[in-house]
Amino acid sequence: MNDSADRAGDHRPGPLQRLEQAIAAVNGVILGKSRQIELAFSALLAGGHLLIEDLPGVGKTTLAHAIAIVTGGQWQRIQFTNDLLPADILGVSVWRREAESFEFRPGPIFANVVLADEVNRATPRTQSALLEAMAEQQVSMDAHTHGLPRPFFVIATQNPLDLVGTYPLPDSQLDRFLLRISLGYPAREQERALLVEADRRTLLAGLQPVLSPADVLELSAAAATLHVSEPVLDYIQALVEATRTHAALRAGLSPRAALAMLATARARALLEGRDYVLPDDVKQTFAPLAAHRLQCNPNSGESEHVVEQILDETRVP
Amino acid sequence: MNQALSPSTVLLVVAAFVVAALPHLTAMPGWLALAIVAAAVWRALVALLDLPRPGWLVRSALTFGGLALVIMHYGTLWGRRAATVLLCVMVAAKLSEMFRLRDARVVATLGYFLIATQFLFSQQLLLFGYLLIGCALVTAALVRIQRDADKISPPADDGAPGGIRVARLARDGTLLMLMAIPFALVMFTLFPRLGSPLWGMPENALDGRTGLSDEMSPGTIADLFVDDSPAFRAEFDGLVPPREQLYWRGPVLWRFDGRTWSRLFYSNRAPERTPRPDRNAFAYSVQMEPSERRWLFALDYPVGAPADARLSADFELIRKRPVTTLISYDVISQPDFRDAPELQQTLRRIALHLPEGSNPRTRQRAEALRRRYPEDEALIDAVLEWFNQEEFFYSLETAPLGRHGADEFLFDLRVGYCEYYASAFVVLMRAAGIPARIVTGYQGGLWQPSDGYLLVRQSDAHAWAEVWLEGRGWTRVDPTAAVSPSRIEEGARSALSDSAGWFGTEWLYQLRNQYDRLQNLWNKSILGFDAQRQRDFLARIGLDGLSIGARAAVLVALAAIVLVPLVLLTQGLARWVRNTDRLDRAWQRVRRRLQRAGMRPGRGETPLELAARSTDSLANADELITLAEKYSALKYGPVGSLGEIARFDAESAGWRPYRLNPRRSKQSQ
Numbered sequence: 010m011n012d013s014a015d016r017a018g019d020h021r022p023g024p025l026q027r028l029e030q031a032i033a034a035v036n037g038v039i040l041g042k043s044r045q046i047e048l049a050f051s052a053l054l055a056g057g058h059l060l061i062e063d064l065p066g067v068g069k070t071t072l073a074h075a076i077a078i079v080t081g082g083q084w085q086r087i088q089f090t091n092d093l094l095p096a097d098i099l100g101v102s103v104w105r106r107e108a109e110s111f112e113f114r115p116g117p118i119f120a121n122v123v124l125a126d127e128v129n130r131a132t133p134r135t136q137s138a139l140l141e142a143m144a145e146q147q148v149s150m151d152a153h154t155h156g157l158p159r160p161f162f163v164i165a166t167q168n169p170l171d172l173v174g175t176y177p178l179p180d181s182q183l184d185r186f187l188l189r190i191s192l193g194y195p196a197r198e199q200e201r202a203l204l205v206e207a208d209r210r211t212l213l214a215g216l217q218p219v220l221s222p223a224d225v226l227e228l229s230a231a232a233a234t235l236h237v238s239e240p241v242l243d244y245i246q247a248l249v250e251a252t253r254t255h256a257a258l259r260a261g262l263s264p265r266a267a268l269a270m271l272a273t274a275r276a277r278a279l280l281e282g283r284d285y286v287l288p289d290d291v292k293q294t295f296a297p298l299a300a301h302r303l304q305c306n307p308n309s310g311e312s313e314h315v316v317e318q319i320l321d322e323t324r325v326p
Numbered sequence: 327m328n329q330a331l332s333p334s335t336v337l338l339v340v341a342a343f344v345v346a347a348l349p350h351l352t353a354m355p356g357w358l359a360l361a362i363v364a365a366a367v368w369r370a371l372v373a374l375l376d377l378p379r380p381g382w383l384v385r386s387a388l389t390f391g392g393l394a395l396v397i398m399h400y401g402t403l404w405g406r407r408a409a410t411v412l413l414c415v416m417v418a419a420k421l422s423e424m425f426r427l428r429d430a431r432v433v434a435t436l437g438y439f440l441i442a443t444q445f446l447f448s449q450q451l452l453l454f455g456y457l458l459i460g461c462a463l464v465t466a467a468l469v470r471i472q473r474d475a476d477k478i479s480p481p482a483d484d485g486a487p488g489g490i491r492v493a494r495l496a497r498d499g500t501l502l503m504l505m506a507i508p509f510a511l512v513m514f515t516l517f518p519r520l521g522s523p524l525w526g527m528p529e530n531a532l533d534g535r536t537g538l539s540d541e542m543s544p545g546t547i548a549d550l551f552v553d554d555s556p557a558f559r560a561e562f563d564g565l566v567p568p569r570e571q572l573y574w575r576g577p578v579l580w581r582f583d584g585r586t587w588s589r590l591f592y593s594n595r596a597p598e599r600t601p602r603p604d605r606n607a608f609a610y611s612v613q614m615e616p617s618e619r620r621w622l623f624a625l626d627y628p629v630g631a632p633a634d635a636r637l638s639a640d641f642e643l644i645r646k647r648p649v650t651t652l653i654s655y656d657v658i659s660q661p662d663f664r665d666a667p668e669l670q671q672t673l674r675r676i677a678l679h680l681p682e683g684s685n686p687r688t689r690q691r692a693e694a695l696r697r698r699y700p701e702d703e704a705l706i707d708a709v710l711e712w713f714n715q716e717e718f719f720y721s722l723e724t725a726p727l728g729r730h731g732a733d734e735f736l737f738d739l740r741v742g743y744c745e746y747y748a749s750a751f752v753v754l755m756r757a758a759g760i761p762a763r764i765v766t767g768y769q770g771g772l773w774q775p776s777d778g779y780l781l782v783r784q785s786d787a788h789a790w791a792e793v794w795l796e797g798r799g800w801t802r803v804d805p806t807a808a809v810s811p812s813r814i815e816e817g818a819r820s821a822l823s824d825s826a827g828w829f830g831t832e833w834l835y836q837l838r839n840q841y842d843r844l845q846n847l848w849n850k851s852i853l854g855f856d857a858q859r860q861r862d863f864l865a866r867i868g869l870d871g872l873s874i875g876a877r878a879a880v881l882v883a884l885a886a887i888v889l890v891p892l893v894l895l896t897q898g899l900a901r902w903v904r905n906t907d908r909l910d911r912a913w914q915r916v917r918r919r920l921q922r923a924g925m926r927p928g929r930g931e932t933p934l935e936l937a938a939r940s941t942d943s944l945a946n947a948d949e950l951i952t953l954a955e956k957y958s959a960l961k962y963g964p965v966g967s968l969g970e971i972a973r974f975d976a977e978s979a980g981w982r983p984y985r986l987n988p989r990r991s992k993q994s995q
Binding site: 215236240241284285286287288289292320321322323324325 | 434928929930931932933934935958961962963964
């Protein structure tokens, strides 16, 4: 395998190294969460969007912020509130008297990285506007379509649903997000470091863009061409089939989800510096990818547990 | 072309050569066989110990020396035996320059040829089994050479003998041979058969192991007694004759020089009249083993000769060519026939001739008998009575006879077997003025009831007498029957049971009889598939009447149908499948070892996860992680080369898990 590693190194020295630097930079801000950071970048390179769901104060926004900065390009932050309107996200057409025509003023969504903070605080109508734009990669308004810049990466954060004053995202729209991750409490040493070291806001302010939009596009394109062997494809199919036949689940994963699994696994393989996909890539990304797309039957536990169970029981070919 | 052979490959090729040549080695002079084996062993040692290679001088000395030795011993390079021995010698010489893949391929391929040449000498079932094993070994050697050529011998194999794994050899050899079976079947059934074998006349006998000769001197039949191999098998269409009639007639001997009985050339003429079969006649077919002689055997008296043979005036069946392969012929015998009621003067003189001055006591005895019994029949009865009543014994353990053989036997020794009795009896008859001659052949046989055939072995060889009586013609008299009735009623084995053990134990004897049934089946179904049977078979599947060209086209087409998918399979798919299998098997082996070491590989656990988990329980987890990474790369990465897979196989084969403080971890549980 040495040959191919060398070949990969010769082929794209710049973007891959910068990617590593970007990940290292984010790890310097968010301590002890390298797995989540890897997943976040996987979502970026797979061309999907990321949902971070956790309690307030564990660093969701900081993570999103850090990723947005190091990814380079334009980035925008939208703080979702219950009086936020679709136009506040997408933009508005204003009447220009001199030109006697409407002029489109792009909203904050026209950026490479969009940070949608506390997305479940907005009304379903506003949420829909965001989710439509994420899916279509464009904004339609007044019979005009306005393409979004590329790469286009949405990082949404969300508080768990049992808090007051939120509008939970509809189940059918959750799969607009490629991955859903949560951060959890930091480990003891990391929490101590957090207390001792400089303020996160200072650190964020010190972050520089490492990647460029062109880098991200190039890396995405490279990831999409990585070698996937027959056994790995078998494994993906076996997992998807397991969700479709599992008694606790209301419905299984869709073919779109299977495609998403493949893309995410490829992105992770690229992050790991391999030029082929391992079952490990599929397995490590399966829970964040599948759990929010699956709904359990009443009294059948949580989809996270079912997903773990499926991973344990599906034989790796 | 200049690729090196690994020592284990050399060992394998040498072993394949020895196995293929072994039947030839046993048939050639001992010193030559020893020299060939020595050459093989030396070549193996050169490979194992990395001894210096022989120079061109040594190599040419070996080659020309071997050639000279063969010519010296056989006097020729022609003929089956000399030619195959030469082949063995030359392959052995070739071993001395076998240092490249090409040479190893030549030697291995010649192994097939050595095996095929065995069938010029014998087509026995057991030998066939042995040669199949030889074929498998040669095939495995060729596979191994190819592995060397592809440079995919695992590193563990570089250390010579340990590198040869029996299971792999067996698989390589048998797998390819199994694949060849359909093709072999097509060729067997459709390839045009020749009416007679290509190799025609033999120049030398079957290495001294022969059937009855056309002479009888003391000891000729005794030699046959110890030969337990089958002479022929007979299947009767209708009635099976009673045992006392089972006299299988062979050469008839007239001339006597005091020691040796021999045939009369004059007997070669056609008989004056032949028997006419009636309802007492027996019809049977005989499958005769190669004897290198021209005699065919039939019961008294054959009505006519089978194709390729003729009937002599003494009712011997003489074939045009010696019997060099298994042959089959049909005969009808008429038991109630009277041979030659008239005896020509010349023949009468020969049938009464005795060498001058020999056997005075026998002559005296004959004259005394003649005076007492003027009638021939009465005289004969008296002699048989004398044999029966006096102290005559039937035994193989007897003494050689001197100048007056009949005298010594009849009056002093009185211990002997059929040859002694027949000879002495005929001398006595001639001295008494009764024309007499000796008939040699086989008597009796073993009835194999379940398969319905009669097995006659070489050890059933027999000699008896015929006397010419006025009005009755030649009449069979068996003096042995008077001495030892059981010899005739139950066979040589029973008559000799007290004195001899050459048939081994009863158990062995039964085993041999069972084996002969298999051999008979083999002869009939495989060896007996001759030109005629092939025609019948083709007629049944509607392929008769085709021209030679059309048949050749059918043959080629069928062969292609059988071969093409096979070739495709072996070329592409099988190679890939086999090697991924090999990779998986190697990893499964690792998993089994982990299981035994107490780690339970999970169902949904990837190799890397398993390896990562092992750091808690294994002292050499880092090695496992390396293995898991290599396996993952080969299994899931872009197609790895065969060499990498082989290296992984070897590497993982040598890996064993070592538990990290097993006792403590148990306590903590």
